[in-house]
Structures are given as structure tokens and as C-alpha cells.
Amino acid sequence: MSLKVEDEQGNEVAHITNFSEYTEDGSPFSFKKNIMSYGDYYYGFDGLFWSGKDDEGNNLPDGKYYYVYESTLNYEGAESQQTKIPFKIDSVSPDVENIKVTDQLDGTYKITWDVKEESDYLGSILWINDHDSIYDLMESGEKEYITSVKPETVMVLAVDNFYNTGFGYAGNEELLHAGPFIQWWHVSGTNVNENKPASITVFGYNRMDWHIEISDAEGHVVEYVDIENEHSIYGLEWNPSSEYPDGEYYVTVTGTDDKGFSLTSEPETITVKH
Numbered sequence: 377m378s379l380k381v382e383d384e385q386g387n388e389v390a391h392i393t394n395f396s397e398y399t400e401d402g403s404p405f406s407f408k409k410n411i412m413s414y415g416d417y418y419y420g421f422d423g424l425f426w427s428g429k430d431d432e433g434n435n436l437p438d439g440k441y442y443y444v445y446e447s448t449l450n451y452e453g454a455e456s457q458q459t460k461i462p463f464k465i466d467s468v469s470p471d472v473e474n475i476k477v478t479d480q481l482d483g484t485y486k487i488t489w490d491v492k493e494e495s496d497y498l499g500s501i502l503w504i505n506d507h508d509s510i511y512d513l514m515e516s517g518e519k520e521y522i523t524s525v526k527p528e529t530v531m532v533l534a535v536d537n538f539y540n541t542g543f544g545y546a547g548n549e550e551l552l553h554a555g556p557f558i559q560w561w562h563v564s565g566t567n568v569n570e571n572k573p574a575s576i577t578v579f580g581y582n583r584m585d586w587h588i589e590i591s592d593a594e595g596h597v598v599e600y601v602d603i604e605n606e607h608s609i610y611g612l613e614w615n616p617s618s619e620y621p622d623g624e625y626y627v628t629v630t631g632t633d634d635k636g637f638s639l640t641s642e643p644e645t646i647t648v649k650h
């Protein structure tokens with residue numbers, strides 16, 4: 377028996393296993409139908425994991441696929457049989473393009489944007505000028521929003537059915553903030569020292585590359601860490617060594633998405649007291 381993945385057109389896109397990793401000599405595993413008569417109702421494999429990549433290690437595009445089991449009964453002249461199980465892959469983030477603001481006759485502003493998504497677009501989260509997020513469009517599939525606030529900057533986070541997110545913006549770059557990348561973050565950092573660390577927790581909207589920086593009161597970076605391809609960071613600790621003087625320090629979090637957009641948080645304060 378073997379297991380592979382085919383695309384919607386029936387092309388083989390990934391070979392998963394012929395179960396030879398479970399035999400001593402590397403030959404295909406021979407399943408025995410009558411093993412069940414001895415009370416063994418399943419084969420005790422550790423579990424098979426497949427990462428959604430093709431045999432060359434590339435992520436497969438969004439779309440419909442099939443797991444294909446191919447088995448041949450163990451007698452002379454038997455023909456192989458196939459079982460196909462359909463499933464969907466959605467690992468590619470949507471693209472947000474063409475964000476436009478149109479003045480309307482009644483004094484309101486219409487914001488429109490395009491979303492390129494190969495699988496299913498769920499909806500968008502919007503930020504107009506400030507840090508308050510507008511969730512009204514989530515799960516509606518809408519690509520427009522009307523506001524009475526004059527948009528200086530519009531940030532759009534499009535979300536697909538698997539909660540992959542894609543970011544786009546239009547307007548004044550100086551008003552950009554980290555809202556579309558950082559859902560929530562928190563620093564517990566009062567009177568920290570060698571024995572009592574500061575703790576940093578970040579919840580992202582998506583997997584991305586994170587850069588966390590700690591600066592002193594003069595704005596000099598004293599330490600930083602890069603954490604790649606993570607969704608969230610739980611309780612990252614910082615123990616300021618004795619060489620750091622008592623006083624206020626500042627931590628910022630920068631997220632960089634798969635399209636190369638970087639957004640940096642406002643600083644949070646850490647006080648060091650040895």
C-alpha cells in the first residue's frame with residue numbers, strides 16, 4: 377500500500393510513503409488483512425505527518441487535492457486499487473492591492489480594495505488613521521467600507537479561510553503602526569534585574585519574522601533578538617546583567633511578513649533596579 381497526493385487534475389504532486397520505513401529491509405510494508413481476527417484492530421504506526429510540501433520541499437499552492445491510497449491485494453495477478461480522499465490546502469496569504477479612497481457626495485469616504493486569494497477569502501480587518509481596528513468586514517467577504525472619518529492612512533489585513541493574513545496600506549506612511557501584525561502584546565517589566573527577568577509576550581495575526589529590541593533611555597540598542605517564522609511569542613525573558621545601570625529601558629517589537637512589509641510597535645517601558 378502506498379499514499380500520495382494528487383492535485384485536482386490528477387497529477388501526482390507529493391509522494392508520502394509506501395510504508396517501507398516500517399520494515400527492517402526497506403521493502404514495502406505488507407499489510408495482512410486477517411490480522412484483525414487476532415484482536416489487533418489497527419496498525420500501531422506512530423502517525424504519518426505531511427507538511428503540505430511537494431517532493432522538492434516547495435509549499436503547494438492553495439487549492440483542492442486528494443490523498444490517494446493505492447493498494448494491491450497479496451495474490452498473483454491482483455490489480456491495484458485506489459481510494460481518493462479530497463482535502464483543501466490553504467497556506468498562501470491573500471494579496472491586498474489597489475486600495476482607493478473616494479470622496480462621496482454626502483461627505484463620507486468610500487474605501488475599496490482588491491484581494492487576490494486562490495482559495496477562499498473570508499473578510500478584512502481595517503485600520504483608518506489610528507490604532508482602533510474595524511472588524512465589521514470579517515466573515516463578510518466585503519471589499520469596501522464607508523466612513524465619515526477622512527482617511528489619511530488605510531491599513532487592510534485580508535484574511536482567508538485558514539486565517540492566513542495579507543497586509544496592504546495606502547496613504548501617509550508616517551501614520552503606519554503595528555496593529556495589523558501584532559494582535560496583542562504585553563511586557564511585565566517593573567524593577568527587573570539579574571534575578572527577576574522582564575517577560576515579553578506577543579500574539580501575532582500570522583506567522584512572521586520578529587525582531588525584538590531593548591534600548592536604554594538615550595535610545596541606544598542594548599540587546600535584541602530575532603525570532604523567525606513564529607505566530608506568537610510566549611514569555612520571552614530578559615535578565616539585565618549587573619552592567620546595565622538602574623533606570624528606564626524600552627522594548628519594541630517589529631514584525632516582517634512574507635511580502636517584506638515591516639511594522640514596529642510603540643515602545644513599552646521596562647524599569648531596571650538591581
Ligand SMILES: [Ca+2]
Binds near residue numbers: 438493
Ligand atoms: Ca490562501
